[in-house]
Amino acid sequence: WDYVNIIDAEARSGKFCLKMTPIDFVPSASIDSKGITANRCRRLVEGLVPGRQYRLSGWVKLEKAGDGAAPVAILKAMGYSSLGYVSQKELLYGYSEGKYVFLDIAFVPENPWVVISLEHNGKGNAYWDDISLVLDN
Numbered sequence: 001w002d003y004v005n006i007i008d009a010e011a012r013s014g015k016f017c018l019k020m021t022p023i024d025f026v027p028s029a030s031i032d033s034k035g036i037t038a039n040r041c042r043r044l045v046e047g048l049v050p051g052r053q054y055r056l057s058g059w060v061k062l063e064k065a066g067d068g069a070a071p072v073a074i075l076k077a078m079g080y081s082s083l084g085y086v087s088q089k090e091l092l093y094g095y096s097e098g099k100y101v102f103l104d105i106a107f108v109p110e111n112p113w114v115v116i117s118l119e120h121n122g123k124g125n126a127y128w129d130d131i132s133l134v135l136d137n
Contacts, residue, residue, distance in 0.1 A: 012129040023122030039120040057104035058131035071124035080109035
C-alpha cells in the first residue's frame with residue numbers, strides 16, 4: 001500500500017476515491033525485496049450466479065507526474081472462468097488527460113466468484129471512483 005491510498009480529494013462523486021501514485025522503484029544489480037513495477041488493488045467478490053452476465057464498471061482519471069511519463073490504467077475481471085479468461089479494458093493517458101473516463105466490461109462467470117482488479121502502470125497518478133459490479137439484464 002505504499003503507492004495506493006484512499007483520499008478525500010479528487011473524487012468524481014462522494015467524498016473519497018482511490019489514488020495510485022508514481023512508483024519510485026529503481027531496479028538494481030542485486031535483487032530488491034520490493035520488486036514493485038505496477039500498482040494493483042484487487043477484491044474477491046463472491047455470490048455470483050454462474051451463466052448470468054455481469055458488468056464491472058468504474059471511473060478513472062489519469063494525470064502525468066513531474067517526469068512526464070504517461071500513465072495507463074486497466075480495469076480487470078479475473079478468475080471467473082475455469083479456462084483462465086480475463087476481461088479487461090485499458091485506458092491510455094491520451095483519452096483522459098486529467099478528466100474522469102468511464103470504463104466497463106461484461107463477462108459471464110462459470111464460477112460463483114470473480115476477482116476485480118484496478119491496475120496502474122506506476123507512471124503519474126490514477127484516481128479510481130464509483131466502481132460497480134452488477135448483474136447485467
